[in-house]
Amino acid sequence: MRRTLATTLLILAAGGLTPATGQPSRDQFQGLGETVVPANNLLRVIWRETEGEWTGAWSPAPGSDGNGAYRAVWHKGRERASADLQITITGATVTVVRTQAEGRCTYHGNLQSSQAQGRVWATGVYRCDWAPRTLRWRATIIG
Structure with missing residues (x-):
């Protein structure tokens, strides 16, 4: 079954899939409401990101239009x-390519959401051309 990002986020917010079928159950969505960033807006909003001791903001580039x-x-x-980024979201998977003077970094992560907290975030690992090891990153998506 092909899932859109909106479906994936709703499934995550609702608590997952029905174990017997691997599909979301109808009652998982009752009363869910609009508590998370709509899927079509994930690439139109600011991501507050942390990696080690560094904190920052990833903002849509002017004219990027999602x-x-x-x-x-x-x-x-x-x-x-600072750096330029290209963020790609496929299902609940996030890939970010970061380009700056020192070279390139590639981030891999997964989207998660919480209905109770009404937020979406991504966590994962990244590696840079100039760094000898893989590092962790986390971003809260501000809607």
Whole structure:
């Protein structure tokens, strides 16, 4: 079965799939409401991201119109870094390609949501051309 991102997020918010069939049950969606960022808006809003001691904001690039082009700025104390990003979402999987003067980083992660908290976030790992190891990242998607 092919699922859209909206379906995936609703399934995540509703608590998962029916074990016997692997499909969402009808009663899981009753009273769900609009508590998470609509799927078609995930690439039109700011992502608040953390990786190690760095915190930052990933913002849609001017004129991007939901195509996944982002501009990122991070801070760690007085240090600052910035980069261009291309975010791709397939189902509940997120891939981010980060390009900056030092080279390129690739982020892999998964979308998650919480009906109770009314939010969507992504967590995963990334690796950069200039870094010797894989690192963790987390972003809260602000709707």
